[in-house]
Amino acid sequence: MKNWTNLPVLEHTTVQLIPMELAHKEALLQAASDGELWNLWYTSVPSADTIDAYVDTALANKATGYEFPYVVIHKPSGRIIGTTRFTLMDSVNRRLELGYTWYAASYQRTAVNSECKFLMLGHAFEVLNCIAVQISTNWHNHKSRAAIARLGAHQDGVLRNHRINTDGSYRDTVIFSITDREWISVKKNLLLNFRKYDSITLSPNSVV
Numbered sequence: 001m002k003n004w005t006n007l008p009v010l011e012h013t014t015v016q017l018i019p020m021e022l023a024h025k026e027a028l029l030q031a032a033s034d035g036e037l038w039n040l041w042y043t044s045v046p047s048a049d050t051i052d053a054y055v056d057t058a059l060a061n062k063a064t065g066y067e068f069p070y071v072v073i074h075k076p077s078g079r080i081i082g083t084t085r086f087t088l089m090d091s092v093n094r095r096l097e098l099g100y101t102w103y104a105a106s107y108q109r110t111a112v113n114s115e116c117k118f119l120m121l122g123h124a125f126e127v128l129n130c131i132a133v134q135i136s137t138n139w140h141n142h143k144s145r146a147a148i149a150r151l152g153a154h155q156d157g158v159l160r161n162h163r164i165n166t167d168g169s170y171r172d173t174v175i176f177s178i179t180d181r182e183w184i185s186v187k188k189n190l191l192l193n194f195r196k197y198d199s200i201t202l203s204p205n206s207v208v
Helices: 022-033 051-064 111-126 142-151 183-196
Strands: 015-019 068-074 079-090 095-103 132-138 154-164 170-179
Touching (some): 015 111, 022 051, 022 068, 022 079, 051 068, 068 111, 079 111, 095 111, 111 132, 132 142, 142 170, 170 183
Antiparallel strands (some): 015 068, 068 079, 079 095, 154 170
16 A cells, blocks of 8 residues: 655655645744735635644644645745645545645745646655545635636535634635546646746656
8 A cells, every 4th residue: 555644755846845844833934924824814824823733733633644734845945935735635545635735925826836736646646546636725715716727627516614714704615626537637737837937847856
């Protein structure tokens, strides 16, 4: 059986994904400060008040095998610019979700997200042999919904009143997925998307 609990560093031209550690708290908070991302009510981005619980919870879930959180490093600058993770990890049914993804405002609408998705989807389908990968977002996060659809993911449905937000309101969650049979087309689409960005080439260190 593939190892679902001790995942490797993932690397491409612009980004490197390294396993999250307690020592990353301050750098993650600085990244979130670029754009004050915690003010977007439909996202779960940590602030100074919540960064400790955010990282502690991610690492606790990693210890149980439920999640595997990464921090995103922008290779040209060496800076931590955000985070993403595998979650809802189900090795028996070979399914997982890509979630908790956010990037500093200065790095949004760049090659960063495409490269991160390329690396994570590639590892999920080509190393872990997943049969499906799920991606979900808040109904009101229209930017995220559009980005997920551009990947080639299919919308499966909407879970109404899926979660209770910290302010007591309810979150409707839009569920998308990509299956193993669809991955080859999604992969080609991502490679084509790289042409929109300057100096994007396949890295010899890429895992896929």
